[in-house]
Amino acid sequence: MSGHGDPIPMTSRKGGALRGVAEVPGDKSISHRALILGALSVGRTEITGLLEGQDVLDTAKAMRAFGATVTQHGPGAWWVEGVGVGGFAEPDHVIDCGNSGTGVRLIMGCMATSPITATFTGDASLRKRPMGRVTDPIALFGAQSYGRAGGRLPMTIVGAAEPVPVSYTTPMASAQVKSAVLLAGLNAPGQTVVIEKTPTRDHTERMLRGFGAEITVEDTAEGHKITLQGQPELKAQTVAVPRDPSSAAFPVCAALLVPGSDILVPGVSQNPTRNGLFLTLKEMGADIEFLNEREEGGEPVADLRVRYSELHGITVPAERAAAQIDEYPVLSVVAACATGTTIMPGVHELRVKESDRIDAMARGLEACGVRIEEDEDTLIVHGMGPGNVPGGATCATHIDHRIAMSFLVLGLASQQPISVDDGSPIATSFPVFEDLMAGLGATIERGVA
Template identity: 70%
Template sequence: MAGHGARVPMTSHPCGPLSGTVEVPGDKSVSHRALILGAMAVGESRIRGLLEGQDVLDTAAAMRAFGARVERTGNGEWLVHGVGVGGFGEPEDVIDCGNSGTGARLVMGAMATSPITATFTGDASLRSRPMKRIVEPLSKFGAHAYGREGGRLPLTLIGARHPVPVRYTLPVASAQVKSAVLLAGLNAPGETVVVEPQPTRDHTERMLSHFGAEIRVDEKDGGRIITLYGLPELGPQEIVVPRDPSSAAFLVAAALTVPGSEVLIPGVGLNSTRAGLYETLLEMGAEIEFEDVDDEGGEPMANLRVRHSTLTGVEVPPERAPSMIDEYPILAVLAANAEGTTVMRGVRELRVKESDRIDAMARGLEACGVRVEEDEDTLVVHGAGPGGVRGGATVAARLDHRIAMSFLCLGMVARHPVTVDDAGPIATSFPTFEPLMNGVGADLRMAAEEVA
């Protein structure tokens, strides 16, 4: 499946029990950061388990454009020969970040304190997403940005010639903004400080430390104060990327809802700042076992054994949102199959993802016969219970990989098939989604296969 171009409709049919061992792709968040920090180190870093979805491939291309040598040596195995902190060269062409907000924002941060100029663009979804939240803190270092209204792409960023360290308090819980500021702070003298009132995923802090940066994290008033000491020499590293918990969530959801299912998903990342979904699922009554818990390069991981379960609706506290922000679409599908009502509060950030995910899930679930309510910051799903979702609809994916995969999971357990109008964007994060799902017993078919 391609991430761009003509639409690729796909239909998910009700299926029998799912069973088997499923190796999901590498963690997208860790993969982006491994490439970027490898490019900012001095010497050759080796990465194993890199996600080879389009989002990450676009970040690899961006690192090449800035002068790093980035090459694939095997399945998920990559070498990055870095140019050092402050060593980025000016790219000869526009940097196309495709569908990836993470890639765009982190790469902007990494180059913002080098005296070079770069222009960034992306697909229609990324060009609609707000970049002002990145532009504002980067301007404090001395960078200048010129883009469309609201700081939207295409955007030209002129890096600071004489960067200064900053102290920045995040106005919204955003690991992308935090990470952009920390990456920019690498090439600024003195201490760059990020204050986050609510903790967000901490892959950047962990990996900065792994590459040899001096970074301190202090807990305060329920949040964190992160202090980075600028102008380090980052050393090359061996990185093992854990399997993506956000991708694993779709297998977990399918196994929980399709009667008789049991699947094993090895090596899934279980970073505490990403584990909110699993905490919520256990509260709903999910039967999930965490086996062989281990640690690789500062990132915890485990094998997940998941069995079909009868789920009960819960209220998800708003303070949990940063640790599961990407998993709300698939949680909404699980909630539709649960008994009772699930209330998701504090989810305003979903409205500025690849699509307005609150609206996309609400409209799609309604089309499949599920009763929902929403406001600017809340999504409420009234569960239809096991076997109670009608399905039988075609749902707009809105260029959003997580919306597409969520509704394909719904089709596995609905009474009638569910079609997504475009499964193409799935390739941005989970290019093997279709064969992996079908390999354990799902019945996903492309439009051409429906006719054949």
């Protein structure tokens, strides 16, 4: 069964200003989808800028297990020879999605309406995460699932031999659930409808349209409504993956917190379903310029120029949660260094990510000398002002890349160094994190202080 290797303790400490250009890797959400839609298309999909993080590599492996030919032709350059909608073969081994909720949930969706059976597992973090949010809607198409108590992995899905189309209102704001339903709907006859109360990241919709599916999106009294015409022939595409705003968040926040910093982060997706953090940081007083705004790979992108800023706490609008859901850990670090209190409501989904991110951030921030308050759905950070966070702790990362990177950013701005017990999960989403941060002048080393 999947593990995540030996723990790699890491430590960051205060140093000089951060300077230079931070070229963050490709977007993780779009990378998963490029491989999956390529596998469901007819012809050869050519991808550039693919994130070669472990989460995405596990999805590439899974697509091979379902019959697609997936090959790497250079750094970030991948080809997928697809099998077409309804063409998935039955895998002859267990599909191990490692640490990736997106990978496992989207793949369960896209095999659920084919007459095949597949068994899924993942690492110790993924095996704790709820899969009922996907097995409930795919049951409506006719798929069956057999997992551990609480809808946990390992889990076997028996795809529907004669799928029926579904109309489904997502009970939580989740692009993974929405996407799983849409991908299942691809091989069902007729129209599959997904309604979401709060719009979430829309890469699946954008990319399905790009691959030739008939898909409409409208705002209705019931919510944001997506209608997909089933059984399209998806045609192979060229996909240029833009840089990941969720990875850009780490150098951006580090530059805001380290005095004298001035960095450029080029080509970062500014998709409005993903750019919540940048709006929040601006409201906190951040000096971020959005330069050279343009379209790349079907997504709005900009070059971000970021300079050190003295920030103040705010109340983050709850309705913005979906557009910055993965950025709350690093936002809570920024909040700790700001003056005044930052209130983050509407964040209960953080409790079912790679770790319980409210708990992981709360305990680690407390260990670093920051006062926090939390309830099921809210995190409140009492900022200490620039340069005033004591630090000097080792924080537990719970096999969660974003928790690891967030505390390493805090260590660059705290009085004493900060260690994390295990930085190895960083490789799931941001394999070049250490080199990229070192290139900006940050001091992040392996080992405990």
